[in-house]
Amino acid sequence: xxxxxSYTMEHIEExxxxxxxxxxxxxxxxNDFAVKQTEEQVRLMRIQRRLEDDSGRSYADLSLQDTLHxxxxxxxxxxVDKLRKDFKVPEKRFWILKINxxxxxxxxxxxxRF
Amino acid sequence: MAGSGAAHLHLGKLxxxxxxxxxxxxxxxxxxKCTGTKALVWDDGLTGPFGLIAEASMLKEQHEVERMFxxxxxxxxxxxxxxxxxxTRPKLHLMEIIAQCxxxxxxxxxxxxxEFYLVFVPxxxxxxxxxxxxxxxxxxxxSVEEFNLGLIPFDSDLLSMETEESYRECYLxxxxxxxxxAAQSLMTLQALYGSIPYIYGKGDCAKQVVDMMRxxxxxxxxxEAQITPQIDNLLIIDRTVDLLTPLLSQLTYEGxxxxxxxxxxxxxxxxPEKFVTAEDKKNAKEEAxxxxxxxxxxxxxxxxxxxxxxxxNAVGVIVSRKAKTITAEYDERHxxxxxxxxxxxxxxxxxxxxxxxxxxxxxSIAELVKDFTDSDEFLDSLRCQQELIHxxxxxxxxxxxxxxxxxxxxxxxxxxxxxxxSMCNDGLKPKVLEYYKRExxxxxxxxxxxxxxxxEKSGFLRPHSARTYQVVxxxxxxxxxxxxxxxxxDIAYVYSGxxxxxVRLAQTLARPGWRSITEVLNLLPGPxxxxxxxxxxxxxKRRASVTSSQSSTGEQKLTLVFFLxxxxxxxxxxxxxxxxxxxxxxxxxxxxTSIITGSRLLDSLRENIQPVKLNPF
Numbered sequence: 029x030x031x032x033x034s035y036t037m038e039h040i041e042e043x044x045x046x047x048x049x050x051x052x053x054x055x056x057x058x059n060d061f062a063v064k065q066t067e068e069q070v071r072l073m074r075i076q077r078r079l080e081d082d083s084g085r086s087y088a089d090l091s092l093q094d095t096l097h098x099x100x101x102x103x104x105x106x107x108v109d110k111l112r113k114d115f116k117v118p119e120k121r122f123w124i125l126k127i128n129x130x131x132x133x134x135x136x137x138x139x140x141r142f
Numbered sequence: 143m144a145g146s147g148a149a150h151l152h153l154g155k156l157x158x159x160x161x162x163x164x165x166x167x168x169x170x171x172x173x174x175k176c177t178g179t180k181a182l183v184w185d186d187g188l189t190g191p192f193g194l195i196a197e198a199s200m201l202k203e204q205h206e207v208e209r210m211f212x213x214x215x216x217x218x219x220x221x222x223x224x225x226x227x228x229x230t231r232p233k234l235h236l237m238e239i240i241a242q243c244x245x246x247x248x249x250x251x252x253x254x255x256x257e258f259y260l261v262f263v264p265x266x267x268x269x270x271x272x273x274x275x276x277x278x279x280x281x282x283x284x285s286v287e288e289f290n291l292g293l294i295p296f297d298s299d300l301l302s303m304e305t306e307e308s309y310r311e312c313y314l315x316x317x318x319x320x321x322x323x324a325a326q327s328l329m330t331l332q333a334l335y336g337s338i339p340y341i342y343g344k345g346d347c348a349k350q351v352v353d354m355m356r357x358x359x360x361x362x363x364x365x366e367a368q369i370t371p372q373i374d375n376l377l378i379i380d381r382t383v384d385l386l387t388p389l390l391s392q393l394t395y396e397g398x399x400x401x402x403x404x405x406x407x408x409x410x411x412x413x414p415e416k417f418v419t420a421e422d423k424k425n426a427k428e429e430a431x432x433x434x435x436x437x438x439x440x441x442x443x444x445x446x447x448x449x450x451x452x453x454x455n456a457v458g459v460i461v462s463r464k465a466k467t468i469t470a471e472y473d474e475r476h477x478x479x480x481x482x483x484x485x486x487x488x489x490x491x492x493x494x495x496x497x498x499x500x501x502x503x504x505x506s507i508a509e510l511v512k513d514f515t516d517s518d519e520f521l522d523s524l525r526c527q528q529e530l531i532h533x534x535x536x537x538x539x540x541x542x543x544x545x546x547x548x549x550x551x552x553x554x555x556x557x558x559x560x561x562x563x564s565m566c567n568d569g570l571k572p573k574v575l576e577y578y579k580r581e582x583x584x585x586x587x588x589x590x591x592x593x594x595x596x597x598e599k600s601g602f603l604r605p606h607s608a609r610t611y612q613v614v615x616x617x618x619x620x621x622x623x624x625x626x627x628x629x630x631x632d633i634a635y636v637y638s639g640x641x642x643x644x645v646r647l648a649q650t651l652a653r654p655g656w657r658s659i660t661e662v663l664n665l666l667p668g669p670x671x672x673x674x675x676x677x678x679x680x681x682x683k684r685r686a687s688v689t690s691s692q693s694s695t696g697e698q699k700l701t702l703v704f705f706l707x708x709x710x711x712x713x714x715x716x717x718x719x720x721x722x723x724x725x726x727x728x729x730x731x732x733x734x735t736s737i738i739t740g741s742r743l744l745d746s747l748r749e750n751i752q753p754v755k756l757n758p759f
Contacts (some may be wrong), residue, residue, distance in 0.1 A: 061576055062591060069588040093550060093586035115584065121548040128549070 044070050068115065079107065092117070093125060100129035151295055155700055155729045156372060158295040160334055162709055165195045165291060170205060172289045176259055178224035181209040183243070185230040186342075188263055190407030191294050191304050192229075215239050227259040229289075232267035241277035248282075262288045266322060292327025293733055296408050297440050298712060299721075301733040304407070305328065308735040309381055309707040309748045313600040320735060321347055324706060325354035327733075328376070331702070336371035337675050338702065342651060345380020345668035347706045352378065352671045359675075371677060373731070374699040377648055381707025382601060383666050384643040386565040389558050389740040390527055391520075392712035393638045395457050396439070396450040398511050400711050409438045412510060438501065445500045451715035452513060453627040453635050457508055461501065468497055523555065527562060531640055532621060533612065536567035539574055547581050553590065554741045554748075556582070561602040561744070568611050569604040592749040600747060601667075606704050610665040617662050618646045633716040645716040647701055652728040700729045708738035 047070050050132055054062040056125045072092060079095075090098065092115055096139070112122060151159040169192075171735055173180065182201070184192070189212075201207040208223050213230065226247075230236050244258065262270070262502040266288045274280040308320035321573050322605040328351070332338060343352050381388070392401055403410050441447035445464060448459055471494055478484045514520055526542040531533070543559050570578070579594055597603045615621060620641050622634035633649070634641040650659055656670075663670050703717060709732065717730045 060699065062595070065583055065588065065591055069583075072588070091418075093583060093585040094587075117584065118581075120544065121581070121585070124545070124548040132228070 044073060072115075075111070094119075096122075096125060097129045097132070100126055101132060151241070151298055152525055155299070156335065156731050158298060158301070158731075161293070161301075161331070162195055162295045162571050165294075169196055169291075170285055172209070172261060173227055174205060174219065175287070176225045176257060179206050179208045180224040180225040180227055182207055182209060183211045183213050183228045185213050185228075185233075185238060187231055188229060190409075191291065194294050194296070194407060195291075204628070205574060206756075213239055213243070214241060223256070225259060229261045229263060232262050232265060232270045234273055237270050237273040238277070241274060241279045244279045244282055245250060245277075256699055257284045258282050258332075259284055262286070264288070264290050266294065274620050290326070290330075292330055296737075298358055299718065299731050301731070301732075302737055303735045304338065306736045306738075306742070307746055309600075309743060312707065313382065314596055314747065318347070318350060321350050321706065322354060324704070324735060325351045325358060328355055328704070329358050331373075331733075334369075336369035337470060337677060338373045338376045339371055339375065339675055339677050340380070341376045341671065341673040341675065342656065343378035343380075343671035344647065344663065344666065345378075345706070346385045347380045347382070347668075348378040348670050349669050351704075351706065352673060356673075364432075368673050373702050374613055375650060375651070375701040376704065377651055377701055378671070379644050379647060379702045379707065380668055381705065382668060383647070385602060386562065386706065387637075387642040387713060388710050388743050389562050389565070390531070390637055390640060391524055392636065392710055392739070393454055393456050394451055394465045394712050395508075395511070397636070397711040397739075398454050398515065398714065399439070399507065400513060400737070401741070402514050404738070404739075404742070405439060405711075406705045408440050409436055409750050412507065437507075443495065443500050445504055447505060450711075451636075452717050453638065454511065455627045455638075459628065461505055461508060462552045463478060464497070464501055465505075468494060468501065488750075519551075523559065526559060530559070530562050530566045530641070532569065533566055533615075536563055537574070539577055543578070544581070547585050550585055553582070553586050554744055556577075557593075557597065557744050561597065564603045566611055567606075568609050569606040572605050572745060575603065575605060587747075593747070596747050596749060597744075602744075602747070614643065614665060615660055617659065618643060618650075620646065627698045630719065633719055636712040636716045636719075637752075642710075642716055644705070644709075645713055645720070648701070648717065649720055652701065653697070698727055698729050700731065702733060707731070707733040708736045708743060709734040710738055710740075 047066055051063055051066045051070075054060075054066060054099060061071060071094070079099075083104075086120070092111070096108060096117070097112070111117075151157075151162060157628055173182070198210065201210075209219075213236065215230065228240055228243075230240065240260070247258075248257065259285045266286065271280060271286070293303055296302050303320075303323065305320050305323070311317040311320055341352060341355075343349060392398060396405075399405060399410060403412055414435045439446055439450070441450070442639075449460060452460065469489070475484075475487050478487050507716060522542060523546075526540065529539070536726060540559070543556060543563070546556050546559070564575075567574075579591075582590055582594065594603070618641075620634075620643060622632050622639055622641055625632060625635050625639050627635055627638065632641065633645055636642070647656075650656060656672075705713070714732055714737075717732055721728065721730045
């Protein structure tokens with residue numbers, strides 16, 4: 029399985045390449061759902077990489093939820109909004125996430141504003 | 143290796159100590175082949191099961207076994223025994239460790255010449271032997287044996303093969319080796335207890351096992367044990383027939399202990415805080431306190447035998463009643479006047495003390511379980527399960543499952559609820575299923591795409607298909623209202639209102655028979671198997687009438703129920719409940735590939751991916 033193999037790669041670009049190969053495989057067996065998810069994962073990995081360059085902190089191997097969590101804790105609102113729209117995070121889950129993350133980061137001021 | 147007494151094994155309808163003695167004899171023959179002092183090196187996964195058939199003390203005293211080690215990559219501790227016997231499962235990674243150990247030993251050298259032996263349980267594998275040859279150590283072994291350990295007696299009515307992975311192997315990897323072992327161990331049973339006249343089965347794997355048994359019988363060329371059959375019926379149930387039951391939260395005492403703390407090989411490790419008395423606290427050091435305490439749970443413990451299969455809500459009542467009778471019996475000593483009475487009281491003392499200590503233990507365990515069952519998390523998820531099995535709103539996205547994902551609760555819990563919903567709705571609508579999958583991937587990470595596809599492949603999650611659950615639920619009376627948890631009247635008490643389908647099948651088989659539910663059987667997956675093994679006239683049991691299921695002499699039939707792919711403690715409890723019913727006319731002995739809980743079942747299907755740390759450059 030290509031996905032399993034991708035996790036053994038050290039370099040992000042190599043991983044993305046293997047995942048793209050996986051996408052092709054999924055295409056061939058007409059698994060549309062998996063195609064979409066794999067593409068999103070590649071996109072997420074690229075964004076995580078960029079965030080890493082910007083802030084110097086590591087976002088590698090976090091799920092989307094965890095990435096958002098960390099960004100909220102850091103107060104990086106521009107990227108939070110962008111990711112949220114990009115990946116169509118449902119309202120309900122996002123607000124629970126936001127409250128939890130703010131509480132975790134002890135950002136009581138921001139929490140007050142709800 | 144915990145030496146556990148096996149006195150309770152012969153108490154059941156079928157004398158299982160015969161089986162235990164059989165395995166023990168075989169095993170001893172196996173290790174007695176080499177003469178002189180021995181050290182046994184155990185693969186960790188085997189110490190538990192072997193503890194149930196041969197006590198460490200016995201091995202030491204009578205069979206010159208001087209040392210026992212665990213198989214570890216760090217090599218063997220030094221010792222001056224003449225023989226070293228490795229006892230291992232046929233797994234490749236274990237072979238590497240063994241090879242490493244051997245090479246280390248050779249480097250060390252030593253004054254005493256040592257002989258090495260290797261015992262595979264349950265069977266040699268070509269692949270493993272090849273691996274050892276590759277490592278260049280295969281020649282070092284004086285002999286390579288196999289010891290065929292099949293069904294291990296757990297209790298007077300419970301046998302297990304302890305192969306946790308068998309469901310995954312059969313339905314995900316299409317590897318039916320474990321079914322071969324199942325068939326083989328059934329043949330062993332038949333050799334010891336006589337051929338079983340009637341065989342019933344449901345499901346793909348059940349058919350496979352029955353076919354294999356037929357073939358093995360032919361290979362034996364008609365040479366069969368000339369014993370009057372002690373088992374009347376064999377019922378083989380494939381786990382795929384009833385996937386819903388193990389996913390629900392078990393509500394019997396033993397089931398809950400298993401769900402929360404995982405019982406392995408009839409023993410359970412519990413957090414120690416509740417079990418230390420004030421005295422112990424003074425004496426013991428800090429580290430001793432933090433170590434989990436181990437308890438052996440089987441029906442040799444009188445109180446546990448009574449409690450284990452009760453609904454947890456009934457446990458408290460029994461415990462307090464027991465406490466009262468024990469105090470009352472203790473108080474008898476004041477009324478004892480004559481020497482004779484005193485003597486009588488003293489003779490009862492050991493029993494009383496044993497009762498009191500086991501009462502203490504179970505009060506503490508019950509408290510631990512209660513802490514868990516009182517938590518909001520447990521109650522909410524139970525409520526959600528109840529709604530789903532009643533078929534309320536199963537076609538929509540369930541708000542509770544959604545919340546769980548948003549709060550990032552354990553993935554196993556979410557998957558368990560999700561699979562229940564999928565079962566109760568006969569598969570989810572594509573849109574709903576996709577929504578769930580997307581949520582899981584976004585919350586828990588992309589790597590779980592693999593796990594999800596495994597679940598779909600093995601039938602736990604599926605897109606919408608023909609409606610069967612409602613029909614099965616109605617005809618098999620899976621949902622029972624008004625259950626009495628204290629003094630149950632129906633097996634549904636084990637899940638507080640839900641009767642396990644698998645046990646209902648066994649119940650209907652006993653009476654009125656499967657012909658009455660042909661329709662339902664056709665709805666359930668997999669073929670139905672019915673087979674009659676001819677028993678020579680002279681060996682047949684004498685019965686008043688052949689046709690009636692209950693003979694007039696009040697003799698009860700004995701049915702062996704074999705669960706392929708695992709059984710839950712709650713199902714075991716339900717079968718025991720049926721056996722106790724006076725009008726049932728059937729006793730049950732239960733055999734299984736392993737004892738499972740929903741979480742263990744799902745975890746075995748999960749793919750564990752450990753990502754390599756990304757190199758940032």
